[in-house]
Amino acid sequence: MIHPWNARLFRQLTADPEHMPHALLLHGPAGVGKLDLAIAMARWALCQRPTEDGACGVCDACNWFDQGNHPDFRRVEPVEAEAGEDDAAPTKKAPKKGGKLIKVDAIREVTHFLELTSHRGGWRVALIQPAEFMNPAAANALLKTLEEPPARVLLLLVSHQPGRLPPTVISRCRKVAVPLPEREIALGWLRLAGLAEPASPLAEAGGAPLAALAYAEPERAARREAFLDLLARPRQFDACQAAQTFQPVMAEAWGWLTRWVHDLLAQRLAGRTHYFPTRTEAIARIAAASGLAELLAFQRELAQAGRWLRHPLNAQLLLESWLIRYSEIAGAKA
Numbered sequence: 001m002i003h004p005w006n007a008r009l010f011r012q013l014t015a016d017p018e019h020m021p022h023a024l025l026l027h028g029p030a031g032v033g034k035l036d037l038a039i040a041m042a043r044w045a046l047c048q049r050p051t052e053d054g055a056c057g058v059c060d061a062c063n064w065f066d067q068g069n070h071p072d073f074r075r076v077e078p079v080e081a082e083a084g085e086d087d088a089a090p091t092k093k094a095p096k097k098g099g100k101l102i103k104v105d106a107i108r109e110v111t112h113f114l115e116l117t118s119h120r121g122g123w124r125v126a127l128i129q130p131a132e133f134m135n136p137a138a139a140n141a142l143l144k145t146l147e148e149p150p151a152r153v154l155l156l157l158v159s160h161q162p163g164r165l166p167p168t169v170i171s172r173c174r175k176v177a178v179p180l181p182e183r184e185i186a187l188g189w190l191r192l193a194g195l196a197e198p199a200s201p202l203a204e205a206g207g208a209p210l211a212a213l214a215y216a217e218p219e220r221a222a223r224r225e226a227f228l229d230l231l232a233r234p235r236q237f238d239a240c241q242a243a244q245t246f247q248p249v250m251a252e253a254w255g256w257l258t259r260w261v262h263d264l265l266a267q268r269l270a271g272r273t274h275y276f277p278t279r280t281e282a283i284a285r286i287a288a289a290s291g292l293a294e295l296l297a298f299q300r301e302l303a304q305a306g307r308w309l310r311h312p313l314n315a316q317l318l319l320e321s322w323l324i325r326y327s328e329i330a331g332a333k334a
């Protein structure tokens with residue numbers, strides 16, 4: 001699917017099929033449809049009757065693609081790393097032990113596939129996503145194909161953290177920035193998708209429509225409101241109990257707390273609320289009564305924690321320590 005805000009970019013990328021770059025790195029914020037754009041490009045490249053708006057959707061190639069068995073297409077995604085694979089692990093700022101990885105075997109399989117002649121005499125297409133999950137050996141294995149690409153090969157790398165890819169890989173791809181859509185376009189699309197009040201989830205998602213759609217899912221929205229209710233009354237909640245309640249959704253809780261602290265700082269410094277506009281009153285009140293240096297230090301602490309968030313040793317203790325720290329900082333001067 002090509003989302004409306006990516007339609008022009010799609011036409012630009014596909015305007016000159018005879019001079020397609022052999023490798024594209026689609027990068028940009030999470031939730032703007034990079035993966036959908038990459039899939040649309042793969043489908044278009046393999047389609048027997050492509051148009052400027054994309055694949056035809058009815059030819060044999062499109063049917064095979066849609067059923068997930070086009071012989072000239074491969075998709076590589078991370079798998080769970082096994083214990084002891086740390087040393088094999090990743091490029092800069094590696095996902096830690098127990099995280100997911102794209103391993104060298106998967107990349108070797110795909111580069112071998114790209115060397116073959118296509119079944120249909122057309123393109124061979126490979127999609128690697130998220131590309132930053134390749135470990136160094138996997139990235140190395142890809143380099144040869146990037147340096148000497150076989151004819152009629154399209155390699156699509158998708159990443160919202162391209163800074164974690166080795167420079168040697170980045171420099172051999174054509175970088176394509178997939179930007180945030182304009183707010184009105186995103187709001188209109190979310191309304192069409194069935195959201196009656198899309199402004200609040202879109203703000204929480206920092207303007208990324210697909211993330212906003214996921215954030216608006218009712219159970220998640222209810223959890224978020226309950227968590228924000230706690231943060232809005234920093235001196236009144238029981239951190240231990242709150243940590244127990246929210247530790248099963250540790251990553252969400254970290255995301256809300258991080259955005260909330262960002263909003264406290266944005267209020268303090270610029271009088272703006274970025275992520276939680278419906279909570280502006282509480283955010284302004286707490287921001288005015290909190291120390292700037294303490295908020296900045298807490299923001300740094302949360303950002304660092306985000307790197308190993310997937311596998312904290314003790315989620316509940318960690319969350320409790322953040323909430324205690326928050327209640328010490330927030331409104332301290334009130």
Ligand SMILES: [Zn+2]
Pocket residue numbers: 047048049050055056057058059060061062
């Ligand atoms: Zn087709």
